[in-house]
Amino acid sequence: MMFKILRIFMVSFLFMAPSQVWAVGDLDQAGEQPAGEDLISPSTQVAGATTSTCLTGKPWRLVELAGEPVSEEQAAPYLLFKDGGDFMGFGGCNYFIGKYRTGEDGKVVISSLRATNQHCADSSPRETTLLTSLVMASTMQLADTQLAFAMNGGNLLKLDPAPEIAVDDLLQQGKLLKAKKKRGHKSRSKKKRLAKKSKLPGKPAAPKSYEKARPTAKAPIKAH
Amino acid sequence: MLKKSLTAAFLTIALSLTISSAWADDMPTAISQGVDVAAAVAPPVPTIDQNAWSLVQNAMSWLGTPYRRGGKSGENGLDCSGFVGAVYAKTFGLVLPPSALLISKIGQPITFAELKIGDLIFFNTLRRPFSHVGIYLGEGRFIHASSTGSQIKVDTLDQYFTKRINGFRRIDLG
Numbered sequence: 110m111m112f113k114i115l116r117i118f119m120v121s122f123l124f125m126a127p128s129q130v131w132a133v134g135d136l137d138q139a140g141e142q143p144a145g146e147d148l149i150s151p152s153t154q155v156a157g158a159t160t161s162t163c164l165t166g167k168p169w170r171l172v173e174l175a176g177e178p179v180s181e182e183q184a185a186p187y188l189l190f191k192d193g194g195d196f197m198g199f200g201g202c203n204y205f206i207g208k209y210r211t212g213e214d215g216k217v218v219i220s221s222l223r224a225t226n227q228h229c230a231d232s233s234p235r236e237t238t239l240l241t242s243l244v245m246a247s248t249m250q251l252a253d254t255q256l257a258f259a260m261n262g263g264n265l266l267k268l269d270p271a272p273e274i275a276v277d278d279l280l281q282q283g284k285l286l287k288a289k290k291k292r293g294h295k296s297r298s299k300k301k302r303l304a305k306k307s308k309l310p311g312k313p314a315a316p317k318s319y320e321k322a323r324p325t326a327k328a329p330i331k332a333h
Numbered sequence: 334m335l336k337k338s339l340t341a342a343f344l345t346i347a348l349s350l351t352i353s354s355a356w357a358d359d360m361p362t363a364i365s366q367g368v369d370v371a372a373a374v375a376p377p378v379p380t381i382d383q384n385a386w387s388l389v390q391n392a393m394s395w396l397g398t399p400y401r402r403g404g405k406s407g408e409n410g411l412d413c414s415g416f417v418g419a420v421y422a423k424t425f426g427l428v429l430p431p432s433a434l435l436i437s438k439i440g441q442p443i444t445f446a447e448l449k450i451g452d453l454i455f456f457n458t459l460r461r462p463f464s465h466v467g468i469y470l471g472e473g474r475f476i477h478a479s480s481t482g483s484q485i486k487v488d489t490l491d492q493y494f495t496k497r498i499n500g501f502r503r504i505d506l507g
Contacts, residue, residue: 176377262378289483
């Protein structure tokens, strides 16, 4: 009896625990947002922005990084934000894609970053600082057409709108990175599909560990 | 016997509830202070913890590097423990053991609520406890050398990873 009570208790906990952890860890889970977090649609609330079009759909050129101005050179880093929470960018050497999420008071979280793997001696350190700043940034503000990422009240990077930048290469590289990402996810589901297919049609499922295997009638052996 | 078991069950539930409530806390930014930081880079904002900034910067410098099983040097790629080892070696001058399981044994167990940037998250992704490791970046994100055919990338603790968490560890920097 005691063990029965304990078992019921533990089973109910097992059902409860994942939902708790889920609410803690998963930012992507709609409707299960953690208490105190009011994360909303990325295109609806950027501090200082009046509409979503202010942020998305056009390239933003990096003009200041870690307090230092970035000169307008040919390989200047830039970012492109899209509706729906995706963004992509060029760091001067590598292309990268990721997701952005904004909330109240300009709160921003950059996640799911993937990048190409080129090494450029001259631009790699700056690119690393750019990516670090994006990851560490806690707020994103749009003021006087300038976009600024900050943490603890200090600016990490500033970007100006740069509609003149051709983003064809960026879009192409972004598609490649996204396709690579999807292939990775597909492999897991593919494994499940293959596992399902491996079960012959009509073959009874393997008995669960707590069930007793029922004896089945043996099929008659065909005479050749 | 029953009393002990029930106490343990209550404690576990209480812990899980604490974890969920702790999510609302501010983004953690600091890891242990007072360590000789190798390749230290001053953060652009003085209030940002220098260790956290250096560690994230060293980790981000590997972004896009392909996963390579057994890769420790980074020449042709890195595996999960090789990546964590490379970041800790460059940031803190620490040499970590060569596997996720061994790293988990030298780290101090912590809870999700205690996680700060730079702490380690362990997963069971190969049907083996502590078979994968990543570095926590705050806000439910971590960076890791994912798997064969993939690369070093930033991921969120989504359903896939949350289900497979084995635990969290903090490496003693002293």
